[in-house]
Amino acid sequence: MNMNKEDLLVEMKGISKSFPGVQALENVDFDLRTGEVHALLGGNGAGKSTLIKVLTGVLKPDKGKIFLYGEEVTIRSPQHAQELGISTVYQEINLCPNLSVAENILIGREPMKRGVIDWKAMNAQADEILRRVLGMDIDVTRLLGSYSVAIQQMVAIARALEIESAKVLILDEPTSSLTANETQQLFSVMRKLRSEGVGIIFITHFIDQVYEISDRITVIRNGKLISCDQTASLPKMELIVKMIGRSINELDDMENIKRKMADNISETSVLEAENLGKYEWIQPMDLDVRNGEVLGLAGLVGSGRTETALLLFGIDDPDSGTLKIDGKNVRKFSPTNSIHLGVALSPEDRKDAGIVDDLTVRENIILALQSGQGLLKYINVQQQKKIADEFIRLLDITTPSVDQPVKNLSGGNQQKVILARWLAIHPKVLILDEPTRGIDVGTKAEIQKLVLSLAEEGKAVIFISSELEEVMRCSHRVVVLSDREKVGEFSGDTEEHVLIEKMAGSVT
Amino acid sequence: MKKKSMSETFRRLTESRIFLPILALLIILLFDAIFIPEFFKIQVRGGDLYGRVIDIMRNASTVMVLAIGMTLVIATGGIDLSVGAVMAIASSVAAIMMNPTIIGVELPPNLLAFINDPNFTYSPLWEVILVTLAVSIVCGLWNGLLVAYMDIQAMVATLILMIAGRGIAQLITNGVRIQIFYEPYSFIGQGWILLPFSLYIVAILFLITWLITRKTAIGMFIESVGINPKASHYSGIKEKRIKLLAYTFCGFCAGLAGLIASSNIKTSDAFNIGKTIELDAILAVVIGGTSMSGGRFSLPASLIGALVIQAITTTMYALGVPAFALQAIKGLVVVFVILLYSEPVRVLLNKVTSEKGRPL
Numbered sequence: 001m002n003m004n005k006e007d008l009l010v011e012m013k014g015i016s017k018s019f020p021g022v023q024a025l026e027n028v029d030f031d032l033r034t035g036e037v038h039a040l041l042g043g044n045g046a047g048k049s050t051l052i053k054v055l056t057g058v059l060k061p062d063k064g065k066i067f068l069y070g071e072e073v074t075i076r077s078p079q080h081a082q083e084l085g086i087s088t089v090y091q092e093i094n095l096c097p098n099l100s101v102a103e104n105i106l107i108g109r110e111p112m113k114r115g116v117i118d119w120k121a122m123n124a125q126a127d128e129i130l131r132r133v134l135g136m137d138i139d140v141t142r143l144l145g146s147y148s149v150a151i152q153q154m155v156a157i158a159r160a161l162e163i164e165s166a167k168v169l170i171l172d173e174p175t176s177s178l179t180a181n182e183t184q185q186l187f188s189v190m191r192k193l194r195s196e197g198v199g200i201i202f203i204t205h206f207i208d209q210v211y212e213i214s215d216r217i218t219v220i221r222n223g224k225l226i227s228c229d230q231t232a233s234l235p236k237m238e239l240i241v242k243m244i245g246r247s248i249n250e251l252d253d254m255e256n257i258k259r260k261m262a263d264n265i266s267e268t269s270v271l272e273a274e275n276l277g278k279y280e281w282i283q284p285m286d287l288d289v290r291n292g293e294v295l296g297l298a299g300l301v302g303s304g305r306t307e308t309a310l311l312l313f314g315i316d317d318p319d320s321g322t323l324k325i326d327g328k329n330v331r332k333f334s335p336t337n338s339i340h341l342g343v344a345l346s347p348e349d350r351k352d353a354g355i356v357d358d359l360t361v362r363e364n365i366i367l368a369l370q371s372g373q374g375l376l377k378y379i380n381v382q383q384q385k386k387i388a389d390e391f392i393r394l395l396d397i398t399t400p401s402v403d404q405p406v407k408n409l410s411g412g413n414q415q416k417v418i419l420a421r422w423l424a425i426h427p428k429v430l431i432l433d434e435p436t437r438g439i440d441v442g443t444k445a446e447i448q449k450l451v452l453s454l455a456e457e458g459k460a461v462i463f464i465s466s467e468l469e470e471v472m473r474c475s476h477r478v479v480v481l482s483d484r485e486k487v488g489e490f491s492g493d494t495e496e497h498v499l500i501e502k503m504a505g506s507v508t
Numbered sequence: 509m510k511k512k513s514m515s516e517t518f519r520r521l522t523e524s525r526i527f528l529p530i531l532a533l534l535i536i537l538l539f540d541a542i543f544i545p546e547f548f549k550i551q552v553r554g555g556d557l558y559g560r561v562i563d564i565m566r567n568a569s570t571v572m573v574l575a576i577g578m579t580l581v582i583a584t585g586g587i588d589l590s591v592g593a594v595m596a597i598a599s600s601v602a603a604i605m606m607n608p609t610i611i612g613v614e615l616p617p618n619l620l621a622f623i624n625d626p627n628f629t630y631s632p633l634w635e636v637i638l639v640t641l642a643v644s645i646v647c648g649l650w651n652g653l654l655v656a657y658m659d660i661q662a663m664v665a666t667l668i669l670m671i672a673g674r675g676i677a678q679l680i681t682n683g684v685r686i687q688i689f690y691e692p693y694s695f696i697g698q699g700w701i702l703l704p705f706s707l708y709i710v711a712i713l714f715l716i717t718w719l720i721t722r723k724t725a726i727g728m729f730i731e732s733v734g735i736n737p738k739a740s741h742y743s744g745i746k747e748k749r750i751k752l753l754a755y756t757f758c759g760f761c762a763g764l765a766g767l768i769a770s771s772n773i774k775t776s777d778a779f780n781i782g783k784t785i786e787l788d789a790i791l792a793v794v795i796g797g798t799s800m801s802g803g804r805f806s807l808p809a810s811l812i813g814a815l816v817i818q819a820i821t822t823t824m825y826a827l828g829v830p831a832f833a834l835q836a837i838k839g840l841v842v843v844f845v846i847l848l849y850s851e852p853v854r855v856l857l858n859k860v861t862s863e864k865g866r867p868l
Contacts, residue, residue, distance in 0.1 A: 336744045336745075353736075353738045353739050356731075356735045356736045356740065358731070359728070367740075371744035371746075375725050375726055375729070376724055421743065
């Protein structure tokens with residue numbers, strides 16, 4: 001590729017941005033050419049989002065210049081950025097779930113007929129856009145919220161491309177909630193756009209996807225530019241080392257730890273589900289996990305992993321079967337009762353069901369412990385601080401103080417705060433639903449190691465992840481789900497392809 | 509070194525939750541000090557204190573009582589529009605218990621003669637207060653059940669009682685305004701022990717509520733439910749029960765405010781007692797910095813919010829603003845106060861204070 005100046009869509013030079021107490025970006029350069037997919041990588045808190053926010057006019061840089069199509073610009077606001085042809089599709093979808101798909105796509109430019117919206121034309125137009133741009137065939141008159149997150153994401157992309165006619169498209173972790181199939185669909189759209197000259201900035205945590213789709217890779221760490229390479233000339237291992245700033249030999253050690261621990265697994269089950277199920281939610285299944293064991297739940301998106309977790313934790317009532325904790329039948333299914341029985345769930349959706357964002361780190365950590373003790377047995381602030389400090393140290397949570405609102409922490413640290421909340425109740429069974437989603441490689445490894453060390457202490461852990469490799473690495477046993485049904489159970493040493501076949505079993 | 513720690517204290521002060529409400533109140537009082545002669549003059553009459561400032565506090569006491577309950581409801585992410593109507597119900601219940609002849613209770617002739625006597629009451633005072641508060645608690649419970657367990661939006665659920673409540677209040681008294689002659693009852697709103705008696709009610713209510721919310725886990729649970737009900741549920745907090753508790757308590761506060769208001773005007777007036785006062789209570793909470801979407805709350809800040817509203821009204825009266833212009837001018841002042849809270853003004857304010865706080 002020749003470095004023709006005219007190819008440049010975006011050029012950011014020497015961008016610096018600081019927040020009180022943090023240098024979020026320090027003299028970072030970044031550019032985007034026409035017709036390329038440029039991956040932007042870095043850990044949580046590395047400065048990726050800050051850089052994107054500068055480019056999209058959400059934040060104003062302290063220093064540095066931005067050139068767009070060769071001319072220096074000052075981007076005043078997100079609207080201004082959009083007018084300039086820079087569109088962003090965020091990880092959290094910012095469309096209206098209570099409007100129809102067609103309305104979401106065409107909002108603001110609905111086709112009119114005699115002063116009122118021409119619904120027929122609008123639906124037809126939206127339908128046509130989805131087919132043409134994404135090759136998707138869905139009912140555009142249904143409410144957006146009735147579709148899966150994956151489809152909502154696609155609709156957001158369709159809107160950005162078609163309506164805002166973007167030349168620069170920023171995809172902020174677009175694939176984190178997509179199935180493999182949908183990801184491929186998205187990639188084919190990205191390739192098509194690339195061939196049409198659109199520049200795409202692709203932010204993700206999935207390294208494999210970066211290699212599949214991107215032309216160049218820029219790595220940021222601690223607010224500094226680490227490197228910018230052609231994807232083809234950057235070996236995977238080297239990339240990971242760049243991202244986490246240290247060697248990853250430790251990852252290989254985990255297999256060994258796991259094997260050693262297998263001897264410590266107790267004979268009796270601490271959690272035992274028999275024929276447990278709920279109509280139209282999850283098929284009845286048997287499941288058990290023992291002290292000192294990590295049980296993995298594997299399956300595709302929508303296979304019933306989360307549903308199983310919610311049932312075991314008592315968010316939902318089963319309508320068949322029994323659940324025993326420590327040999328005793330569970331009669332009342334509620335989170336409160338589960339906490340009393342020593343069952344903890346770190347939920348899949350951190351933002352929605354995990355963190356209480358305006359409360360402090362301290363309060364977030366003691367929340368479940370306090371609710372387990374009831375209203376009146378108040379844990380006073382001194383004790384709260386002590387407990388919070390202990391877990392901040394134990395889990396290596398990066399926060400300026402225990403009294404910091406948890407929303408000011410990075411995603412990885414928020415996840416650790418939720419883990420701390422559940423570890424604080426000293427659970428017997430810990431259910432972790434996607435504890436590493438949206439988290440950088442370094443923190444990911446930390447959490448995986450933590451899972452193993454918890455089992456080593458004798459806790460029973462149920463580990464759920466959509467990354468099969470991770471499930472295999474951490475679990476002694478793996479239960480495979482497909483179409484809301486348990487389809488198999490394997491030892492943790494099983495070859496990956498055996499599981500993949502099982503997972504894909506009923507998917508045609 | 510000393511200077512730095514001083515600017516640090518100053519910064520902490522300006523970031524504190526209660527700073528803006530106090531600033532707003534101070535601005536109004538400063539205005540009063542300049543433009544209204546003898547505004548701060550306090551007289552001693554018969555061992556009690558009188559003056560405009562004391563008037564402000566006394567007149568604000570009903571809104572302060574309501575604001576305490578409203579703060580907790582708003583912190584859970586809800587709202588209670590029915591407090592004014594519950595005040596009317598409370599005043600009707602209290603009046604009918606002291607003088608039940610209106611609903612056909614026959615008094616023996618020897619008692620009937622005393623019906624207008626300042627020392628006569630049909631039911632003893634403690635019974636009147638207890639039953640009135642119990643009825644108000646039931647009203648709050650009703651709101652709480654609709655919001656927490658029936659999943660009805662708070663504004664709709666409490667709107668029901670807001671509309672029906674005044675009707676209920678009239679049904680209780682057969683549609684009649686009952687005069688209250690019993691003197692000890694009047695002491696609730698008009699009594700004076702150095703300071704107006706109603707201020708002691710506010711103080712005790714505040715103290716108890718503050719202790720309950722900050723020395724048990726209730727305060728944190730209320731905030732947690734207001735910020736993220738789903739995450740709270742997942743953390744084992746019984747979020748429905750927390751909401752029920754908040755609405756029930758708000759009903760109790762409304763009953764208390766009803767007692768104060770009716771003893772103040774010596775009538776049960778189902779139409780006018782607490783009319784549009786729910787809006788003042790909500791405004792007080794908002795001026796106190798609690799977000800309407802729920803979450804973090806501060807009881808002292810809400811009390812100051814109530815004082816701000818009353819200070820505005822009293823100032824207008826003192827300046828001789830005609831009654832018909834009062835609402836409009838009050839609105840203008842409230843807009844000014846609320847502007848203090850807006851993001852752009854906050855940023856500006858922070859800039860000014862941080863420059864001043866910088867060591868020379």
